[in-house]
Amino acid sequence: GAVVSQHPSWVICKSGTSVKIECRSLDFQATTMFWYRQFPKQSLMLMATSNEGSKATYEQGVEKDKFLINHASLTLSTLTVTSAHPEDSSFYICSATSGYYNEQFFGPGTRLTVL
Amino acid sequence: AQTVTQSQPEMSVQEAETVTLSCTYDTSESDYYLFWYKQPPSRQMILVIRQEAYKQQNATENRFSVNFQKAAKSFSLKISDSQLGDAAMYFCAYRSANQGGSEKLVFGKGMKLTVNP
Numbered sequence: 725g726a727v728v729s730q731h732p733s734w735v736i737c738k739s740g741t742s743v744k745i746e747c748r749s750l751d752f753q754a755t756t757m758f759w760y761r762q763f764p765k766q767s768l769m770l771m772a773t774s775n776e777g778s779k780a781t782y783e784q785g786v787e788k789d790k791f792l793i794n795h796a797s798l799t800l801s802t803l804t805v806t807s808a809h810p811e812d813s814s815f816y817i818c819s820a821t822s823g824y825y826n827e828q829f830f831g832p833g834t835r836l837t838v839l
Numbered sequence: 840a841q842t843v844t845q846s847q848p849e850m851s852v853q854e855a856e857t858v859t860l861s862c863t864y865d866t867s868e869s870d871y872y873l874f875w876y877k878q879p880p881s882r883q884m885i886l887v888i889r890q891e892a893y894k895q896q897n898a899t900e901n902r903f904s905v906n907f908q909k910a911a912k913s914f915s916l917k918i919s920d921s922q923l924g925d926a927a928m929y930f931c932a933y934r935s936a937n938q939g940g941s942e943k944l945v946f947g948k949g950m951k952l953t954v955n956p
Contacts, residue, residue, distance in 0.1 A: 758943065758944075762882075765951075766948070767930060767947065767948045767949050768884075768930070768946050770943055770944070773943055815882060817882075817884065819884075826872065826889070827874070827886060830883065830885075832882070832883050833882050833883070
C-alpha cells in the first residue's frame with residue numbers, strides 16, 4: 725500500500741504555544757487528506773477533511789480557528805494547534821487518499837502533550 | 840447519518856484458536872464499503888480487510904475472513920489460527936461509495952483483542 729508519514733511523532737509544548745503537525749504522502753499524490761483525534765482507549769474522531777487547494781471541511785464541534793488545516797500541495801497537509809492547552813493533549817492521526825484508491829492510508833500518528 | 844456499532848469492548852482468544860469480532864451498521868445507502876482496521880500498541884492503523892457492498896462473496900485475506908450479511912447489516916471478522924501478533928484494537932468502519940476515496944470513514948468504538956499463549 726501507499727505510505728503516509730507524520731512529523732513529529734511526538735511533541736511536548738507549553739500551554740499557549742502553537743504546534744504544527746505535518747502529514748506527507750510519500751509515494752502518491754493525495755487529493756484528499758483527513759485529520760483524526762484519538763483519546764486513550766477510544767475510537768478515531770474525524771476532525772476535518774481537506775482537499776488539495778481548498779479550505780478544509782471541519783466536523784461539527786471542531787473549532788476551525790483552533791485547529792488550522794492547510795493542504796497546499798498534493799503531498800503535504802499540516803495541522804496547526806493554535807494556543808494549545810492541556811485539554812488539546814491527544815493523539816493526532818492523518819490519513820490520505822486519492823481518486824485512484826478505494827481506501828485511506830494512515831500515518832503513524834503524533835502524540836501531543838501540552839503542559 | 841451512518842452509524843457503526845461494535846458491541847463487544849473486549850475479547851480474548853487462545854493462540855491458534857479462532858475468534859469472531861462482531862460489527863453492525865446502519866445506513867440507507869445501497870452502495871458502500873466496509874473495513875476492518877487493526878491498531879496494535881504502536882497505534883499505526885492497519886487495514887485488515889475490505890468488503891464492497893455490491894459483492895455477494897465474502898472477502899478473505901489469509902487468516903482473516905468476513906461474514907457480510909447485507910440485509911442484516913452485519914459485518915463480522917473471523918480470525919483463524921490466532922497469533923500473538925493479532926493482539927490489538929480492531930475497528931470496524933463504513934464508507935459511502937458516492938464520492939470514491941474522498942468519502943470519510945465512520946468508525947465503530949473498537950474492540951480490544953487479547954491473544955493468550
